[in-house]
Amino acid sequence: MAEVETFRAPLIARATDRSPSSQTLRRSWEGPGGIAGWLSSVDHKEIGKRYLVTAFLFLIIGGLEAAVMRAQLAQPNGHLLTSEQYSQLFTMHGVTMIFLYALPVLSGFSNYLWPLLLGSRDMAFPRLNALSYWVFLFAGIFLYVSFPLGKAPDGGWFNYVPYASRAYNPGPNIDVYALGMVLLGISTTVGSINFIVTLLRMRAPGMSINRVPILIWGTLSTSVANLFAVPAVSLAFFMLWMDRQFGTHFFDVSAGGQPLLWQHLFWMFGHPWVYAIVLPAMGIVSDGLPTFCRRPLVGYTPVALSTVAAMTLGFGVWVHHMFATGLPAIAMSYFSAASMIIVIPSAVAVFSWIATIWTGRPVFTSAFLFFAGFVLLFVIGGLSGFMTASVPVDLQLTHTYFIVAHLHYTIIGINVFPVVGGIFYWFPKFTGRLMNETLGKWTFWVMFIGFNVGFFPMHILGLAGMPRRIYTYPEGLGWGPLNLIVTLGSYLFAIGVLLFLVNVFVSLKRGKSAGDNPWDGPSLEWSTSSPPPVYNFAVIPTVASRYPLWEGRLNQSEDDRSSTQEGFLLDKGRETLGTTSLDAEPDVILKMPPNAYSPLLLALALAVLFVAALLHSWWLLGACLIGTLLASIAWLWPQRSLSQIET
Amino acid sequence: MVEVGVSRTVLPVGSKAHHASGWWGMLTVIATEATLFAYLLFSYFYIASHAVGAWPPHGMPKLSLAIPGTIMLVAGSVTMWWGERGIDRGNAVQLMIGLAISMVLGIVFILLEGVEWAGEPFHLASGVYSSLYFTITGFHLAHVVVGLLLLMILFVWTALRYFDANRHSAVSIGVLYWHFITIVWLAVFFTFYIAPRL
Numbered sequence: 105m106a107e108v109e110t111f112r113a114p115l116i117a118r119a120t121d122r123s124p125s126s127q128t129l130r131r132s133w134e135g136p137g138g139i140a141g142w143l144s145s146v147d148h149k150e151i152g153k154r155y156l157v158t159a160f161l162f163l164i165i166g167g168l169e170a171a172v173m174r175a176q177l178a179q180p181n182g183h184l185l186t187s188e189q190y191s192q193l194f195t196m197h198g199v200t201m202i203f204l205y206a207l208p209v210l211s212g213f214s215n216y217l218w219p220l221l222l223g224s225r226d227m228a229f230p231r232l233n234a235l236s237y238w239v240f241l242f243a244g245i246f247l248y249v250s251f252p253l254g255k256a257p258d259g260g261w262f263n264y265v266p267y268a269s270r271a272y273n274p275g276p277n278i279d280v281y282a283l284g285m286v287l288l289g290i291s292t293t294v295g296s297i298n299f300i301v302t303l304l305r306m307r308a309p310g311m312s313i314n315r316v317p318i319l320i321w322g323t324l325s326t327s328v329a330n331l332f333a334v335p336a337v338s339l340a341f342f343m344l345w346m347d348r349q350f351g352t353h354f355f356d357v358s359a360g361g362q363p364l365l366w367q368h369l370f371w372m373f374g375h376p377w378v379y380a381i382v383l384p385a386m387g388i389v390s391d392g393l394p395t396f397c398r399r400p401l402v403g404y405t406p407v408a409l410s411t412v413a414a415m416t417l418g419f420g421v422w423v424h425h426m427f428a429t430g431l432p433a434i435a436m437s438y439f440s441a442a443s444m445i446i447v448i449p450s451a452v453a454v455f456s457w458i459a460t461i462w463t464g465r466p467v468f469t470s471a472f473l474f475f476a477g478f479v480l481l482f483v484i485g486g487l488s489g490f491m492t493a494s495v496p497v498d499l500q501l502t503h504t505y506f507i508v509a510h511l512h513y514t515i516i517g518i519n520v521f522p523v524v525g526g527i528f529y530w531f532p533k534f535t536g537r538l539m540n541e542t543l544g545k546w547t548f549w550v551m552f553i554g555f556n557v558g559f560f561p562m563h564i565l566g567l568a569g570m571p572r573r574i575y576t577y578p579e580g581l582g583w584g585p586l587n588l589i590v591t592l593g594s595y596l597f598a599i600g601v602l603l604f605l606v607n608v609f610v611s612l613k614r615g616k617s618a619g620d621n622p623w624d625g626p627s628l629e630w631s632t633s634s635p636p637p638v639y640n641f642a643v644i645p646t647v648a649s650r651y652p653l654w655e656g657r658l659n660q661s662e663d664d665r666s667s668t669q670e671g672f673l674l675d676k677g678r679e680t681l682g683t684t685s686l687d688a689e690p691d692v693i694l695k696m697p698p699n700a701y702s703p704l705l706l707a708l709a710l711a712v713l714f715v716a717a718l719l720h721s722w723w724l725l726g727a728c729l730i731g732t733l734l735a736s737i738a739w740l741w742p743q744r745s746l747s748q749i750e751t
Numbered sequence: 752m753v754e755v756g757v758s759r760t761v762l763p764v765g766s767k768a769h770h771a772s773g774w775w776g777m778l779t780v781i782a783t784e785a786t787l788f789a790y791l792l793f794s795y796f797y798i799a800s801h802a803v804g805a806w807p808p809h810g811m812p813k814l815s816l817a818i819p820g821t822i823m824l825v826a827g828s829v830t831m832w833w834g835e836r837g838i839d840r841g842n843a844v845q846l847m848i849g850l851a852i853s854m855v856l857g858i859v860f861i862l863l864e865g866v867e868w869a870g871e872p873f874h875l876a877s878g879v880y881s882s883l884y885f886t887i888t889g890f891h892l893a894h895v896v897v898g899l900l901l902l903m904i905l906f907v908w909t910a911l912r913y914f915d916a917n918r919h920s921a922v923s924i925g926v927l928y929w930h931f932i933t934i935v936w937l938a939v940f941f942t943f944y945i946a947p948r949l
Contacts, residue, residue, distance in 0.1 A: 110917060113761045118753040228772045297779040301772055331779060335787035343794070346886065351876030354794065360808075360879035365797055369790060670755055682770065692763050692770040737904060742913050742921060747765020750918045 108750045112693060114681075117673040119642040121633050128675045129639040133225070135699035144699040146230035147638060151237050152216025153534065156527075158241055159209035160605075163520075166200035167598060169193045178591040180579040190575030191258040192277070196251065198261030199281070203288060204244045206381035206519050207326075211236075211295055213526055214323040214384060216534065218299065220629035220636060221317050223308025223645040225680035226696050228301040231703050231739060232294050238707030239291035246714060247284035250276055257281035260573065262374065262425075263344075265355040265366045270348040279348060279718055282341040287714045289338040296327035296334075307688040308628065309681065310647040310666070314408075317627055317650075318401065321408045322387025325415035326380040332419070333380070337373035340366055349720070364429060371422035379418040382514065383411055385522040386453060386482075389475045392522075392529045393457055395625045396472040397464025400651055400658070403456040410449030417446050427498045436495050443493035450486050454479060469623075470544025474525025477552050481517025485510060488563065503573075506566025512559045524551070524604055531608070532622045536634045537615030543607045551600030558593025561586045626651035631668040643671035644681045647688075677745065695746045706735035771920035774927075781931045784894075788935050791887045792942050798879055807947050808880050809873055817944050820863040821936065824895075827856035828933040831902075835926045841916035843909050850906045853929065857899050864892055884943065891932075891939050898932045901925045 119125045135141045145151070173193050176182040185193065215233060219226055227233050250256050258277050259268040268278045303324050307316065344366070346352040353359035355366050394401045401407060423431060423439035457479050466472060488510040492498045501507060524547075531539050566572075570583050577583055621630035630653055632641055645668045649655055652666035672681055678696035683689060709731035716724035742748035763770050799806050834849015868888075873881040905925045908914065914922055 109764050111761050112764050114758045116755045116758055118755055293783055297776055300779050301775045305772055331783040332786045336790045339790050352882035353879040354882055362798055362801055365794055690760055690762055695765040749913045
């Protein structure tokens with residue numbers, strides 16, 4: 105066995121994808137083919153694509169649920185659905201979109217793009233990355249297990265007690281939700297840990313913290329927030345499950361428990377989460393928009409700082425979801441003011457995007473249209489949010505369709521539009537092929553018009569007093585015509601999404617060949633092949649500015665330029681470079697793990713463990729605990745090949 | 752490929768002490784776990800602050816087992832620190848002794864906690880205080896069990912001569928978690944046993 109080396113002066117080489125040295129890299133990084141390779145893959149690009157595809161499947165499922173609800177509400181006295189069916193549909197619609205689509209789709213982008221943006225060969229913890237995906241997938245399936253039995257979660261996505269207590273909701277519905285959310289929380293947490301350590305450790309030399317793309321700032325803020333927010337909701341759901349199954353009294357007012365504790369814990373998580381599902385999407389725009397405006401982002405530093413600021417402030421505003429619960433006026437005043445302050449970092453970003461478009465030379469591609477359209481929707485969603493930050497206005501509007509309008513402007517406007525734009529932008533990198541631009545522009549206009557026709561009237565319905573979550577409504581309230589418009593608009597929006605999916609499938613086979621850098625983009629992912637080779641970069645790039653590929657025309661001096669073809673070769677097995685946290689100076693040669701089944705096995709053991717808990721099957725639960733233990737030990741066993749053992 | 756040269760900086764290869772990604776990973780695990788306990792204790796104080804009547808409802812919690820338990824965990828952290836110092840200098844035997852003593856102290860803590868649980872006049876479903884008490888100390892107990900499993904596997908690996916002065920990041924990472932469990936206990940101990948007396 106080869107001697108394990110302790111120190112090395114790494115070789116610096118000039119190489120591209122076509123150099124012979126890249127053959128060595130390919131052999132080191134390629135896993136086995138076929139099913140075995142698929143199940144054991146730890147490649148961040150593979151995992152990123154799985155995240156994207158799975159999240160889009162959930163988007164379609166959630167969209168179909170919405171379509172059925174809109175059919176019910178299109179006219180007064182609809183009776184397509186019973187109230188119980190409607191409750192399950194709106195709950196699963198919310199759960200699916202918020203938890204199984206909105207963050208996972210951004211995790212998909214970030215998993216695929218982070219190492220490419222950072223100039224690394226993989227994430228810090230490739231196996232943890234695989235675990236995070238598998239647990240997400242299994243949690244998504246878990247949350248749907250009771251759906252075919254007509255026993256899906258039905259307490260709304262924020263699942264307030266006492267509605268969700270056993271006395272009022274005795275079936276398995278809420279237990280599925282509670283356990284499913286704890287399981288999903290594991291996925292979110294390990295995924296966030298991976299992003300944070302990757303940011304701290306895996307940047308190309310020279311990519312100091314003030315040179316990372318804004319998408320990195322967005323996902324980093326989100327990941328740090330998740331570390332501190334997810335435990336609140338996991339705990340809340342665990343306590344609820346205990347209350348329901350083991351007779352504890354956390355939320356039981358008759359025994360000294362506090363129903364409002366649920367709301368506090370839920371929203372201490374819930375509000376940061378709202379920012380977690382938009383900040384990386386805003387990052388997509390901040391990185392994509394400059395490419396199509398042919399200039400650097402206006403105000404990189406303020407945008408980066410306001411990303412972090414918005415996330416931080418996001419932890420101090422949760423009570424604005426609880427203005428109607430009778431809290432003391434002093435508390436409400438504070439949380440109202442804090443909520444309004446969030447306008448400032450949001451406005452910084454908006455003005456930066458507008459200034460980038462204004463002072464640039466926009467190229468009106470499909471991606472640009474989605475990014476620019478997003479800016480308008482962001483402003484509308486932000487304004488309605490600002491309105492409801494005011495206590496008296498909120499008391500009037502809470503639990504009406506105004507809130508439904510607001511949250512869809514934020515989630516569809518600030519998440520779905522940038523995501524679709526981001527797919528148009530990076531599809532050539534993912535696949536090597538361009539998407540169809542003509543169809544893409546049609547898609548944008550159909551989605552944009554459909555969305556506004558479908559969701560803007562909801563503001564008016566809310567002002568007219570229509571409560572959210574009602575399964576039907578009588579005639580004579582004046583809500584009928586607007587509801588019909590809402591239904592038709594949302595169906596038009598759905599047609600737009602369908603056009604997008606058609607474009608994806610057609611372009612996968614027939615799209616024009618893209619080349620390495622079809623949009624003349626500035627960041628490192630465009631310096632490697634499309635799709636990128638399994639090892640990402642033939643040599644580890646060196647970075648000298650925020651826009652490494654634009655330095656020539658940005659008048660960067662010639663002797664201080666980034667280098668994408670000359671750098672550390674690191675070809676002795678799966679290796680990449682670890683750098684220092686702030687300045688990104690070379691720090692360590694990292695040995696990366698080979699393909700492994702342990703993430704899949706651990707995820708399976710965890711998923712079955714939660715099924716066992718749901719069924720109160722304690723012997724199975726014990727077996728799964730042993731399974732998780734064994735899978736973890738196999739995973740962590742020190743390896744000579746990873747330089748964890750030297751003797 | 753053209754070889755341009757050899758880097759002037761010599762870099763460590765692979766997992767070494769704080770160069771190991773796992774060290775950074777463990778810090779983030781501790782951050783999120785510490786937050787979990789913060790939310791648990793928040794729930795305790797939130798419910799306590801709204802309590803009607805006496806709090807704690809069953810009288811002051813007894814210190815006769817909790818203080819010895821606390822001493823066990825703190826002592827277990829000290830012995831673990833001593834053991835880790837051993838492997839820093841390449842002394843695997845000292846590490847194994849440290850691991851063994853810490854494990855014994857951890858097991859004694861669990862036994863003391865078990866005796867206390869068995870002696871309580873209330874059970875999980877008696878009321879909101881008992882729910883909090885068993886859930887929060889139970890969460891901590893689960894962490895002690897995980898910590899013990901970690902020490903156990905580290906003991907096996909040390910016995911297999913996997914670690915030397917140069918490579919023992921798994922030890923540093925495991926020991927960090929063990930210290931965290933002690934510190935969290937101090938917060939739990941303060942909340943349940945000291946705060947009501949203040």
